[in-house]
Amino acid sequence: MSKELCKLKKELKSDLREYILLVNQPRFVCQKCGRAANDKKNVCSPVKLTGKL
Template identity: 45%
Template sequence: MKKTICKLSKSDLRDRLDELASIVSSPQYLCTKCGRAANKKRNLCKSIEL
């Protein structure tokens, strides 16, 4: 995934559910801007470690 999940639109997220599921399966980081969580820091725009 080239964009962060923070910047993807809702329709983009629905189209990529399988890919999204693998990105958020065991979250280690949280975006302080939008509240999304992900396994890797690079998938979020303003991440902090959980």
């Protein structure tokens, strides 16, 4: 699965288990949508999460 999570809507409900696997250890956050993901390829405008703000 290499879709951008930002674009998922309905799919989220049916693939919730798969979705959880993509977001359970987020390292990137989408600057545009605010969605977090393990992999930068799963959000449309990834920014790396760091411990600090």
